[in-house]
Amino acid sequence: MTFTHPPKTPLPSGYRLAELDDVADREAMREIDRWAFAFDLDPEDEPADVWNLEPGRSVGVWHDGPRGTTLAAMHSSYAFRVQVPGGEPLPAAGLTWVGVHPAHRRRGLSRAMLHAHLRRSRERGEVLSVLNAAESGIYGRYGYGIATHRVSATLGRGAGLRPVPGSEEPVVELESLDGPRHSAELERVHGQVVRPGWITRDTDALRQTRVLDWPSARRGAERRRIALVRDALGEPRGYALFRRKEKWSDEGKPEGTVQVHDVLALDAPAARALWAALLDLDLMAAVEVGNLAPDDAVLGLLTDVRGINRKVHDDVWLRILDLPAALRARAYPCVVDVVLEVSDPLVPDNAGRWHVRGGPQGVEVTRSQDPAHLAVDVSDLGAAYLGGSSLTALAAAGRVTELVPGTLVPAATAFSWPVAASTGWGF
């Protein structure tokens, strides 16, 4: 099937859109990335670098100028599978590396690339597209909404944890991170998480990227360490990747920080054992973590929640590419019977009136002539899709309109999910 929407977007004269060759164009792609994101690879980082883009999924804009042809912009995507509430993981295009050389910005290059991305992803049969946004103002116009959140927190050394039966059993191993050795165990734990928005890392390159230890990223801290929790049978049940950074006060008191990059536990005893270890490292005054799920176990383990400084951030933005397939693929915790009036200027196949009817055993999603109960833009439906934002909260902000009184709360209940949506890693 070839999709005609979004339509091909005209570029200014001298620019043309083309698929990029993963090998021949690699250096030009790296150069765009460096220009767009304002960084340079430190020579000491070069040996650690891993190319994790997937062949056939990068598209750029070439510019024919007075000094020849140069790459002016690029983007790529990963072939992800994203967990949806109660269902099988869905094929999703993980948009990444969207970059325009500063000399070519604000000429519509990014818009042309995003339209191509939506068209190509739909042609590949991808039902969703997901991304981490560099800035929050960019992607709403393309139909993306904030679908998962992450929590950052600072916990004081020795913060009290509630007792959990069985938490004396797991063993916490503290080691220097050894990518090749630890990667498989990390993925074994990561792959067992059942949570809307969770994305498995299905290529070796993505798995390797997660355990990279960029020398330049240490900034005076130690190399990356791992705390690996094993149960009585030796099975990994949780892990934290972290570094410690030493600091001493003028009075000579230790004020070091534990910087946790990734932390995950599969059950309560493992979570308690892991956090007890992280919160009791000598010479450290605080533990900083940046990517907790909004309902992470540590928030319930703390005896004093006021002891932490916590912030909620947008994490993954989601775009529904194939509305009936997406709505059929997720589970609903109760009966649902709602007619949605969906606006989607870029993908008219999604737009219009849809009747979602069924319950926990499955739903039918059909075109409807009946009066609509709720009106919603596809970006806000994307925000609600994983249960990470409620339809009631979106309605309170004027983003969902209740056209028939009394229909909002039942629909919001059906679109909710008991486990918070979270992705847990950036891509």
Ligand SMILES: CC(=O)SCCNC(=O)CCNC(=O)[C@H](O)C(C)(C)COP(=O)(O)OP(=O)(O)OC[C@H]1O[C@@H](n2cnc3c(N)ncnc32)[C@H](O)[C@@H]1OP(=O)(O)O
């Ligand atoms: C998933 C990811 O990879 S996120 C990474 C995004 N990349 C970056 O932030 C790197 C630095 N920035 C860039 O490379 C570029 O400036 C981009 C990609 C953000 C924008 O590219 P451009 O080619 O300049 O955008 P383009 O000219 O197509 O603009 C399209 C629309 O987006 C708007 N826009 C562009 N950049 C931004 C921004 N940073 N914030 C809000 N709106 C923006 C434009 O105003 C325009 O709006 P309109 O629809 O009302 O006309």
